[in-house]
Amino acid sequence: MDFLTHDRATVRATHNRAVLIPVTALITALALIATLLGAPRAAAFSITSPQGVDVASWQHPQGAAINWREVSAAGHRFAFVKATEGIGYLNPFFVADSKQARNAGMLIGSYHMARPDSSATAQAAEYAAALATQPQPSLPPVLDIEYAEGLGPAQLSSWVREFVTEIERLTGRKPIIYTYRYFWRENMANTAEFSDYPLWLAAYENQPPSDIPGGWNHMTFWQRADNGVVPGIVTVSDVNLFNGGEQQLNDFSAGIDVNLGQVLTAGIDLDAIGGQIAELEALGSSNRELVGAILAVAAGALAIGALVAVAQSQGIDLGPATEIVNRVRDLIASGDLPVPDLEAMLRSGDYTIGDLLILLKNAQHFAEQIG
Known part of the structure; x- marks a missing residue:
């Protein structure tokens, strides 16, 4: 992120x-x-699941554009675009990337980068305002929580609770929580309070992680690497997999409950659908x-x-x-x-x-x- x-x-x-x-x-x-x-080195990881990217201003060096039709043609089904961070920041590429990815036939989503040293309610309000400019339908809103900024586990849990409650009130949609294992276990004291929210877990490795934190029994999205080589994007990019099939992804985007309930399972070679990833065996x-x-x-x-x-x-x-x-x-x-x-x-x-x-x-x- x-x-x-x-x-x-x-x-x-x-x-x-x-x-x-x-x-x-x-x-x-x-x-x-x-x-x-x-x-020893291992063979490339493979899996059957819709894949997608998440992007921010980092994927636009010197204002370079993303060719979303190439991204889509490479097999990427969805795209999360950074919308906001903290208070007072809107990604200048948010609207353009959202529209272009949508026009390329991709499901689109967004995320807010949490800054828990300032008001959760105010941050949710700015994120909701940004979401009003994104084409619909879209994937549910996302809270990206990776920094403690001096807050202890109880304070962080209170902050997350306030944010997810407010963004659901403002948008009418249950948000996704994005995090990674170390942060959730150490900074959130591995709380299971939020395990009924969809989880987007960052875990860079060649097998779907089974040691999922926070009382979750499965991931909804898995960010499997941050160095994907994706046609149409001039920099490396975060690459992700959805824990389900194509129809389940469509249903999830439409707000229909989907019963995933298991970790991702092995299938087709990722190289065949675009985005080569190095070092996954070592990283696990x-x-x-x-x-x-x-x-x-x-x-x-x-x-x-x-x-x-x-x-x-x-x-x-x-x-x-x-x-x-x-x-x-x-x-x-x-x-x-x-x-x-x-x-x-x-x-x-x-x-x-x-x-x-x-x-x-x-x-x-x-x-x-x-x-």
Whole structure:
């Protein structure tokens, strides 16, 4: 997903602890690095399900247009377009992308990027106003919740409750909740309060995740990667799958209840319907070795260059491994490496490399917008 502006004091208070790594965490990290083994590459993931993209201003570098007819021709059935973020931001491409994707024969949706440090009611109102400009019919509204911004689990739950209640009142539609595992488990205390809302889960891996947080027993949408190569889009793009068939997707968009109730199942090769995805086998693996290495680099116990070898040992190719290293280097240099979150991941051992990449990407976007 895409992020806009952030409060400097909040992010500094959250992330400016990059070198304060407990000795126990560092010992664990170094022990994990010492036991690294190479991981074989796996075949491309395949699945039977309508696929689609989600886009924001990031997919329009220097104002470049998206060719939605090419996106549709590549097999993408739906498109979520970022509408709003926080208070006072409307994606300048929202209306054009929505209309063009619709004209290309795609189902369209939207999402609001939550900024829980300001009023949920006000944010819902601005999002609802934006939705009034989107062609209909559309997929249900989406709350994208990925940042705590200094709020604890009880406060965040209250914020989400206020937002989803208000957006449903304003639009008459039950919203979808977009999140990822680490955020929901750690920042939302894995609450099951919202499990009757449709879930859109970001989980970068080659098999449908079965360890779904928050009391949900299935995903409605699965964001399977953020580096899809999609014809018609000049940048890489988030790519997604709907947990059901074509008719179920149409029914869901029309507001008809659909009974999904299971995780996605294997089927046709994704390469056959467009959007090649790299590293999915590696991204579904445990992230403990890579997290340990990043913490060791942050503490000065491991050279940054060694991180490339550690990432490659986990099955990540040189190009993506180098991107990870560059992101970590930039976050350390700016004081925005999310050390407390990395330590929590290391202690847990339950998160994937894909979860780690979402965390690092979010931290970098957060830092870039306040710089």
